[in-house]
Amino acid sequence: MTLQLSVDRSSPVPLYFQLSQQLEAAIEHGELTPGSLLGNEIELAGRLGLSRPTVRQAIQSLVDKGLLVRRRGVGTQVVHSQVKRPLELSSLYDDLEAAGQRPETRVLVNTVVPASAEVAAALAVAEGSDVHRVERLRLAHSEPVAYLCNYLPPGLLDLESSQLEATGLYRLMRAAGITLHSARQSVGARAATVVEAERLGEPEGAPLLTMQRTTFDDTGRAVEFGTHTYRASRYSFEFQLLVRP
Amino acid sequence: MTLQLSVDRSSPVPLYFQLSQQLEAAIEHGELTPGSLLGNEIELAGRLGLSRPTVRQAIQSLVDKGLLVRRRGVGTQVVHSQVKRPLELSSLYDDLEAAGQRPETRVLVNTVVPASAEVAAALAVAEGSDVHRVERLRLAHSEPVAYLCNYLPPGLLDLESSQLEATGLYRLMRAAGITLHSARQSVGARAATVVEAERLGEPEGAPLLTMQRTTFDDTGRAVEFGTHTYRASRYSFEFQLLVRP
DNA sequence: GTCAATGGTTTGTCCGGACAATCGAACTTC
DNA sequence: GAAGTTCGATTGTCCGGACAAACCATTGAC
Numbered sequence A, B: 001m002t003l004q005l006s007v008d009r010s011s012p013v014p015l016y017f018q019l020s021q022q023l024e025a026a027i028e029h030g031e032l033t034p035g036s037l038l039g040n041e042i043e044l045a046g047r048l049g050l051s052r053p054t055v056r057q058a059i060q061s062l063v064d065k066g067l068l069v070r071r072r073g074v075g076t077q078v079v080h081s082q083v084k085r086p087l088e089l090s091s092l093y094d095d096l097e098a099a100g101q102r103p104e105t106r107v108l109v110n111t112v113v114p115a116s117a118e119v120a121a122a123l124a125v126a127e128g129s130d131v132h133r134v135e136r137l138r139l140a141h142s143e144p145v146a147y148l149c150n151y152l153p154p155g156l157l158d159l160e161s162s163q164l165e166a167t168g169l170y171r172l173m174r175a176a177g178i179t180l181h182s183a184r185q186s187v188g189a190r191a192a193t194v195v196e197a198e199r200l201g202e203p204e205g206a207p208l209l210t211m212q213r214t215t216f217d218d219t220g221r222a223v224e225f226g227t228h229t230y231r232a233s234r235y236s237f238e239f240q241l242l243v244r245p
Numbered sequence C: 001g002t003c004a005a006t007g008g009t010t011t012g013t014c015c016g017g018a019c020a021a022t023c024g025a026a027c028t029t030c
Numbered sequence D: 001g002a003a004g005t006t007c008g009a010t011t012g013t014c015c016g017g018a019c020a021a022a023c024c025a026t027t028g029a030c
Helices: A015-028 A041-048 A052-064 A092-098 A117-123 A161-166 A169-175 A194-200 B015-028 B041-048 B052-064 B092-098 B117-123 B161-166 B169-175 B194-200
Strands: A068-071 A075-078 A103-114 A130-140 A143-152 A180-191 A207-217 A222-231 A237-242 B068-071 B075-078 B103-114 B130-140 B143-152 B180-191 B207-217 B222-231 B237-242
Touching: A015 A052, A041 A052, A052 A068, A092 A103, A092 A130, A092 A143, A092 A169, A103 A161, A117 A130, A117 A143, A117 A222, A143 A194, A161 A169, A169 A180, A169 A222, A194 A222, A207 B207, B015 B052, B041 B052, B052 B068, B092 B103, B092 B130, B092 B143, B092 B169, B103 B161, B117 B130, B117 B143, B117 B222, B143 B194, B161 B169, B169 B180, B169 B222, B194 B222
Parallel strands: none
Antiparallel strands: A068 A075, A103 A130, A130 A143, A143 A222, A180 A207, A180 B207, A180 B237, A207 A222, A207 B180, A237 B180, B068 B075, B103 B130, B130 B143, B143 B222, B180 B207, B207 B222
């Protein structure tokens, strides 16, 4: 059976975007089965009353997402399943929420401190200048999962503890009009110190998963620097990544 | 000063690709400074004797790489440094080599075994059917860094230990005509068992960084499943990731 | 002085067409 | 029967143009 596709020209949503969303939904719902051909672009464009560049733009966005593969002389195929979502810059809060865990946050510290050398270098501010410092404990099912220590440059955001307990830091930043662009991350492991162990309810010396991250907005400004430690017994990073052709 | 750009129409290399490479090199060499405008697309197209779509395609590829940011009514800006390379599907071997370490590999096991339930599920083959099993120890500066255990479906690749000691697994796969497409990864941490500790030269109970990965080619076929353990004292994952707009 | 309207600049979207490069299969030849 | 050849199908690249949408600075009104 041929797929039911249509676009609404009176909508402000770009035509290529309407099409790519419909195709993505069709793949998600199994109406386009893995390995099946998509039909050639010219015919598809004609059927929808669109031009080929518009159809190509829609298809290209799904190729970039890893859902489709194009082959010259063959056609465009749906990738054989397994592909879910590529790695995104997501907050732990969103991850836990998406996984059906009910995340909780306890704000331990929310204050302004002078920047240490490390923090100053990461945020590109003068050493000793004021920066926000937020320490949080993240729980799932009322059990500690991670200890999060974050630094933010001043003047970016009003951080209220009540908001921090209700949602994740990234959501607050986005809501404040900051457009996140990229992040540098370092993931490692180490043995828990006495203090860390106690905070997370682990024995001393237990393996911890650690992450350091600096996040930049689209002007290249560092907007956040964080040092996180996760209970290795309760958390691991799961992600999917694509090969850039 | 205006940037020196030119394209060679007699070259088989696509024009947009020639342009994007020159722009990327200019950014890399600091000829295009962070924050600077790129000049509007129409003028740039005219200067190079190209059409605007071609120039846009070149710019778009750099936007996708996170090197440029476009703003309607403003122009296209070079992102304020800090951006190096986004996360790629790279092998540990390449990572170490790029970091100037001289990686070494010792092949501990290279054989065919019946697939366990876990391996069979990951590779989508029948439990108990034959799969390749490769165990390697990866060293840098003659010190163990990681223990790598990989499984491959049969018939894909002839794995010779001598080749495995000379280069990384991914390079061998690419050289065999396999086009890697995506991978699912899980990164965690745990305490070393006695066997693991001895293999890596760590004390028992030392924190290890662990990674499990299944890699798929562009037909969606699983082509590799691996379980890796890294010495946390000597290795951590460093990467950069972009926010998809 | 502050706020709103205006206009120019730049990217975003979309069109229709043209030719080249590549793939796979059918066909031919030895 | 096997190997090389041709041919149709499909995506890749590129062009030139048109209008819309968003941003910024200037101007104007109160």
